[in-house]
Amino acid sequence: xxxxxxxxxxxxxxxxxxxxxxxxxxxxxxxxxxxxxxxxxxxxxxxxxxxxxxxxxxxxxxxxxxxxxxxxxxxxxxxxxxxxxxxxxxxxxxxxxxxxxxxxxxxxxxxxxxxxxxxxxxxxxxxxxxxxxxxxxxxxxxxxxxxxxxxxxxxxxxxxxxxxxxxxxxxxxxxxxxxxxxxxxxxxxxxxxxxxxxxxxxxxxxxxxxxxxxxxxxxxxxxxxxxxxxxxxxxxxxxxxxxxxxxxxxxxxxxxxxxxxxxxxxxxxxxxxxxxxxxxxxxxxxxxx
Amino acid sequence: xxxxxxxxxxxxxxxxxxxxxxxxxxxxxxxxxxxxxxxxxxxxxxxxxxxxxxxxxxxxxxxxxxxxxxxxxxxxxxxxxxxxxxxxxxxxxxxxxxxxxxxxxxxxxxxxxxxxxxxxxxxxxxxxxxxxxxxxxxxxxxxxxxxxxxxxxxxxxxxxxxxxxxxxxxxxxxxxxxxxxxxxxxxxxxxxxxxxxxxxxxxxxxxxxxxxxxxxxxxxxxxxxxxxxxxxxxxxxxxxxxxxxxxxxxxxxxxxxxxxxxxxxxxxxxxxxxxxxxxxxxxxxxxxxxxxxxxxxxxxxxxxxxxxxxxxxxxxxxxxxxxxxxxxxxxxxxxxxxxxxxxxxxxxxxxxxxxxxxxxxxxxxxxxxxxxxxxxxxxxxxxxxxxxxxxxxxxxxxxxxxxxxxxxxxxxxxxxxxxxxxxxxxxxxxxxxxxxxxxxxxxxxxxxxxxxxxxxxxxxxxxxxxxxxxxxxxxxxxxxxxxxxxxxxxxxxxxxxxxx
Numbered sequence: 001x002x003x004x005x006x007x008x009x010x011x012x013x014x015x016x017x018x019x020x021x022x023x024x025x026x027x028x029x030x031x032x033x034x035x036x037x038x039x040x041x042x043x044x045x046x047x048x049x050x051x052x053x054x055x056x057x058x059x060x061x062x063x064x065x066x067x068x069x070x071x072x073x074x075x076x077x078x079x080x081x082x083x084x085x086x087x088x089x090x091x092x093x094x095x096x097x098x099x100x101x102x103x104x105x106x107x108x109x110x111x112x113x114x115x116x117x118x119x120x121x122x123x124x125x126x127x128x129x130x131x132x133x134x135x136x137x138x139x140x141x142x143x144x145x146x147x148x149x150x151x152x153x154x155x156x157x158x159x160x161x162x163x164x165x166x167x168x169x170x171x172x173x174x175x176x177x178x179x180x181x182x183x184x185x186x187x188x189x190x191x192x193x194x195x196x197x198x199x200x201x202x203x204x205x206x207x208x209x210x211x212x213x214x215x216x217x218x219x220x221x222x223x224x225x226x227x228x229x230x231x232x233x234x235x236x237x238x239x240x241x242x243x244x245x246x247x248x249x250x251x252x253x254x255x256x257x258x259x260x261x262x263x264x265x266x267x268x269x270x271x272x273x274x275x276x277x278x279x280x281x282x283x284x285x286x287x288x289x
Numbered sequence: 290x291x292x293x294x295x296x297x298x299x300x301x302x303x304x305x306x307x308x309x310x311x312x313x314x315x316x317x318x319x320x321x322x323x324x325x326x327x328x329x330x331x332x333x334x335x336x337x338x339x340x341x342x343x344x345x346x347x348x349x350x351x352x353x354x355x356x357x358x359x360x361x362x363x364x365x366x367x368x369x370x371x372x373x374x375x376x377x378x379x380x381x382x383x384x385x386x387x388x389x390x391x392x393x394x395x396x397x398x399x400x401x402x403x404x405x406x407x408x409x410x411x412x413x414x415x416x417x418x419x420x421x422x423x424x425x426x427x428x429x430x431x432x433x434x435x436x437x438x439x440x441x442x443x444x445x446x447x448x449x450x451x452x453x454x455x456x457x458x459x460x461x462x463x464x465x466x467x468x469x470x471x472x473x474x475x476x477x478x479x480x481x482x483x484x485x486x487x488x489x490x491x492x493x494x495x496x497x498x499x500x501x502x503x504x505x506x507x508x509x510x511x512x513x514x515x516x517x518x519x520x521x522x523x524x525x526x527x528x529x530x531x532x533x534x535x536x537x538x539x540x541x542x543x544x545x546x547x548x549x550x551x552x553x554x555x556x557x558x559x560x561x562x563x564x565x566x567x568x569x570x571x572x573x574x575x576x577x578x579x580x581x582x583x584x585x586x587x588x589x590x591x592x593x594x595x596x597x598x599x600x601x602x603x604x605x606x607x608x609x610x611x612x613x614x615x616x617x618x619x620x621x622x623x624x625x626x627x628x629x630x631x632x633x634x635x636x637x638x639x640x641x642x643x644x645x646x647x648x649x650x651x652x653x654x655x656x657x658x659x660x661x662x663x664x665x666x667x668x669x670x671x672x673x674x675x676x677x678x679x680x681x682x683x684x685x686x687x688x689x690x691x692x693x694x695x696x697x698x699x700x701x702x703x704x705x706x707x708x709x710x711x712x713x714x715x716x717x718x719x720x721x722x723x724x725x726x727x728x729x730x731x732x733x734x735x736x737x738x739x740x741x742x743x744x745x746x747x748x749x750x751x752x753x754x755x756x757x758x759x760x761x762x763x764x765x766x767x768x769x770x771x772x773x774x775x776x777x778x779x780x781x782x783x784x785x786x787x788x789x
Contacts, residue, residue, distance in 0.1 A: 144396055151380050151391050158378035161342060162392055163363030271553050279381070 009234060015122050015192060017230025019044070019184035019201075021129040023208035024215070024222050025136050026180025031212055032140060033173040034153035034280035038094025039079055040181045041205030042101020046071050047182025048189035049105040049112075052196040056115050061190075068186040069179050075101065076178020080171045087284045098205065106198045119194030125187050130223075132180075137219035149173060153278035156285040166285050181205065203256060210259045213266055216276035225262075232258045292354070293318040293446060293477050294339065299348035301334055307501050308334040309345070314496050314506045321468060321478045323488040323509070325521055326498035327721055332481045333375070335498070336448045339479075340372045341365040366394055369445035373435045373452060375481075379423045381555070385434055386419040392438035402441075409440050413467045424554050428579050429460040436467070447471070448479045453487055454746070455578050458781035465491050483521070485514035497521055541740050542566040542709050547599030549584060549764075557581040559588070559597070562766045564759070566709070571731065571741045572769065573751035576761035577784055582744050583626075585761065586713050589742075590623055591616065603709065614649040622707035624699055626714045626744075628691065632698045635687025639679065640668045642686050643701055650705070667704065675700030676726060692723030699727060703734060710734065713744045728754050748780060762786040 023040050030037050051068035055061065079097050082088045140146040152159045152169045160166050184204070189196050207229055215221035236251035267273060292315040299312040308331045316322045324332045337343040339350060341359040350357050352368055359365050365372075379388050386399065389406055397405070403419060410417055415433045423431060432452065439447055449468075453461045468478055468491065482488055488495050489509050497504040497520050504520055544564040551558055559581050566572055576582060588595050592613055601608050608616055617623075625631045633642045643664050647653055653660050653667075668682035677697045679689055686694060695715065702710060715731070716724040731754050735741055745751055751758050757769040760783040767788040770779070 144390060147383075147387055147391060151383065151387075154380045154382055155378070158380060159391075161362055161372070161374060161378040163361065163366050163394075164391075274553070274555075275382070 009238060012237075013227065013230045013234050014126055016234060017226050018122065018126050018129045019187050019192065019204055020208050020211060020226040020229060021133065021223060022125075022184035022187065023181045023205060024211040024226055025129075025132055025219060026177035026184075027208055028212050028215065028217060028219060028222055029136060029140070029149065029180075030173045030177035031281055032153045032217060032278055033149045033170050034156055034278050034283065034285075035080075035083065035170050035174055036090045036094065036282045037076070037079060037097075037174060037177055038091060038209065039075070039097025039101065039205075040177075040208055041201060041203065042098035042104075043072055043075055043178050043181035044101075044185035044188070044201045044205050045105035045199070046075055046101045046108075047185030048200065049109040049185075049196060050182075051186040052115075052117070052189040053108060053112055055117055055190060056112055061120060064190065065186060068182050072178040072180075072182030073175055076175050076181075077171075079178070080174040083284070084167050084170055084174075087286065090282050090284070102199065109196045109198065112196045113198065115196065117190070117194055120191045122187070122191040125183075125191055133219050133223045140219065150278070153280050156280045156283070160285070160287065170285075181208075184208070207255060207259050210263055213273075214262050216266075216272065217278065218276075229255055229258060291318050292316060293352065294479075295351040295354070296335070296339075297349040297351065299335065299338060299345050299350070301331075301338065301343065301345045301348075309338070309348075310501045312348070312498075312501075312503050314503055316477065316479060317494065318477055319472055319475055320493040321472055321480055321491055323480045323482060323492035323495040324498060325482060325485070325488055325495050325517065327483055327521060330498040330521075331501040332498055333450055336372065336450060336479060336481060339365070340370060340448060342372075366442060366444075369443075370448065371439035371442055371444040371446070372448040373432065373439060373450065375450040375452075375454065379431055379434060381424045382422060384420055384422050385417055385426075388423060388434055389419070389438050389441060392441065394442050405441060406437055409437055413440075413470055414463070415467075428455045428577055429457070432456070432464070440471075444476065446477045446479065448481075450481045451483075452480070453482065453484065457577055457784040458777060459785050461487070485517045485521070488517065489514060539568055540565050541568045541604055542742075543600075543602040545600040545602065547588065547597055547601065549588070549595065549597045551584075551596070557584055557764045559584055559764045559766075561599070562764075564766065566740045566742065568708075568740055569735050569738045570757070571735045571743065571755045573755035573758040574742065574744045574761055574766070575748055575751050575758050575780065575784065576746070578746050580761045581764040582713070582746075582761060584764070586625065586711075586744060589711050590625070617705075618649045620706065620708040622702035622705060622710045624702055624710070624712040624715060626717065628694050628698060629687060633686040633694060636685060638685055639672070639682045639689075639697060640664050643668050643671070643682075646701060647705060671697060671700040671704055674704070675730070690720070692719035695719050696723055696726060699730065703730070707739060709740045709742070711742045711744075714746065715743060716747065716750055717745075724750075748777075760784055760788070762788070 023044060027037060027040055047068045050071040051064040054067045055064035058064065075097065079093060082093050083090045140150060148159070148164055149169060152164065152166050156166045185201060188201055193200065211222055211225045211229065214225045233255040236254050240248070240251055294316040296312050296314055299309050301309040312335060324335065326332045334343060338345045339359065341361045341364050344360065350359060357368060359368065380391070386402065389402060406417065406419065409415065415437055417433060417437060423434065426434070432455070452464060456464065472478055480492055489512060492509055494506060495509050495517070496506040499521065544562055547559060547562040549559045557580060564572070574582070584595070587593055588597055590613055591611065603619055603621060606619070608619065629635045634645065640661065644653055644659055653663050665682055671677065672679060672682060675696045677700065678693050689697065699715065716727055728750065731741060743751060743755065752772060752775065755772055757771055758775060759769045760767040760780070762784065763786060765788070767783050
């Protein structure tokens with residue numbers, strides 16, 4: 001293999017992995033506060049289609065980015081209201097959000113499939129994704145607000161008893177996670193593709209969810225994990241290029257297969273999982289009045 | 290002395306229960322004020338109202354003669370009210386320093402926090418390592434963390450909810466010294482307890498509560514445990530009869546050199562435990578909570594395939610690998626600590642709960658179907674024989690009061706004629722009447738030749754009914770002590786890990 005080929009592969013890995021980093025780091029913060037949001041896939045698709053449509057209509061990158069972010073705020077805000085105030089089941093609500101997002105994005109984007117646009121340079125986002133991981137790692141481990149987020153996820157009753165606003169903290173982390181997912185979607189439709197196609201996130205939301213578990217809720221491990229997954233995804237193309245004779249479907253399923261294998265491996269050690277998972281994850285908080 | 294807190298006609302009800310009714314009394318500044326009452330008398334609810342954790346239905350609280358509307362713990366903290374909870378409100382996976390920072394009203398740097406907490410620790414004699422995670426601390430150390438965390442906010446009022454229930458006698462006297470020094474320095478302490486001696490030793494005033502109402506508020510000076518106890522209960526409770534001699538010398542149940550090696554830091558590893566139980570003997574296992582009681586009970590039950598080395602022998606049969614139901618079929622019965630959710634399913638009827646525990650018995654089945662006639666008559670017998678106050682066996686288990694449910698559960702197990710009965714915290718959190726009934730039942734059962742193991746934090750209970758008591762400390766089980774030779778000092782030493 002020549003140097004050019006290796007650099008080329010690394011370049012593609014960087015470009016294709018960034019959405020996983022965005023969505024994963026957002027979900028990591030949400031889960032650190034004790035909420036499981038399975039709606040990443042839906043949030044990403046809506047973020048992608050909103051940004052794309054706005055760009056086609058206005059031609060303005062700033063507006064498109066802004067509206068994409070707003071879509072994440074609104075959708076994750078609804079999710080937060082349902083699971084925090086109405087105390088609906090987090091898993092069911094998250095799944096509903098994903099299904100809703102898939103349907104909504106398909107409907108909104110129907111007329112825009114195949115419309116050509118000028119994509120944005122992905123490298124801005126790549127740099128931002130690294131900074132973001134650094135920022136989140138610093139925030140969670142060094143700041144008092146980060147400590148409060150961890151405390152709320154660890155034991156929401158104690159956090160409330162100490163005078164912290166559990167609901168408000170979780171609203172903020174859910175919305176942060178929602179915005180990060182929208183950004184991931186925006187990146188896919190504006191920088192990575194750049195185009196709109198129904199279901200174009202292709203399960204990356206689910207991989208991001210698996211990444212959080214893989215990373216045992218630690219930001220730097222999430223970054224490493226994301227690039228391992230990204231690498232596997234790119235490897236399929238190169239293996240095909242080299243001429244490995246296997247059906248194409250096999251290569252397509254490799255990232256997902258890797259996800260399942262890693263999850264099985266991680267879950268096999270119950271103790272490790274128990275020690276690193278936020279203790280209040282997926283448990284609804286009810287003030288005892 | 291001026292009143293720092295005034296409760297005015299506090300009323301709070303929950304569905305089906307009135308927790309506080311017309312509660313009015315004053316707490317004097319710079320005093321230790323105890324609130325005394327049985328489990329369920331409404332003490333905890335009242336202080337949770339003061340701390341803003343629970344909203345009262347009506348009534349007012351005055352702080353320093355000013356009306357205070359306390360609708361959240363943070364408002365309470367701004368008024369200088371801090372609370373140390375019965376079940377600690379610490380974060381297990383965080384370090385001591387992080388827990389302290391979380392309790393502070395203001396933002397301070399780590400180095401400043403270290404200085405401040407060191408000053409407090411030196412002054413009052415706490416011993417804390419700021420960098421250790423909470424999960425590695427003993428219960429007594431955890432309480433120290435909670436108290437220091439409260440003191441960092443310079444509170445005027447410190448509420449302590451049953452602070453001594455998890456401490457060894459040694460740790461209790463240390464705590465009392467600290468509290469008295471704090472009051473000298475201007476703090477007001479509100480202290481909840483149902484232990485009479487403690488209240489007389491420690492507090493200046495006591496408010497006695499019964500069934501949600503205040504019976505009276507008095508100075509403790511002229512009181513002794515007997516007079517206070519009478520006021521708390523409203524009647525005298527007859528003690529269970531001391532047990533007769535054991536007739537048999539034959540061992541019925543043995544544990545030999547049992548150890549566990551779990552890597553989970555949230556569990557206690559058991560260390561070469563030996564235990565022998567004769568026919569008709571009652572053995573108490575004492576110890577401060579969190580010293581391996583849970584783990585021992587899990588191994589005795591074998592619900593979760595806990596890994597261990599050593600042998601468990603019942604009537605010369607090795608039962609190490611037998612499942613819970615196989616063990617039950619050998620006539621071992623269990624009463625676990627959690628009534629709702631473990632011993633009984635709250636949403637299911639009493640009859641159904643009988644079947645769930647007895648499904649190893651073929652008489653309750655008709656082929657693959659449930660024989661409800663048999664089960665219902667079994668349930669009625671339990672209700673009748675064990676004084677369970679319930680209209681019928683179709684009532685959901687969750688609707689029964691703690692004491693009634695516990696009588697039902699214990700009755701259910703006893704009626705299956707066990708040869709060995711293993712109980713965990715049999716009278717925890719239930720009314721005095723049911724408690725006396727259960728103790729009497731246990732003693733009568735042993736006289737009929739049933740061997741019994743009781744795991745309990747309640748020393749008085751064990752001293753009352755057991756022949757022998759062993760103490761669990763950090764996974765080690767002490768040699769058994771005969772109840773006649775026991776004094777509290779010795780037991781206290783054992784509970785602190787100083788075995789002979």
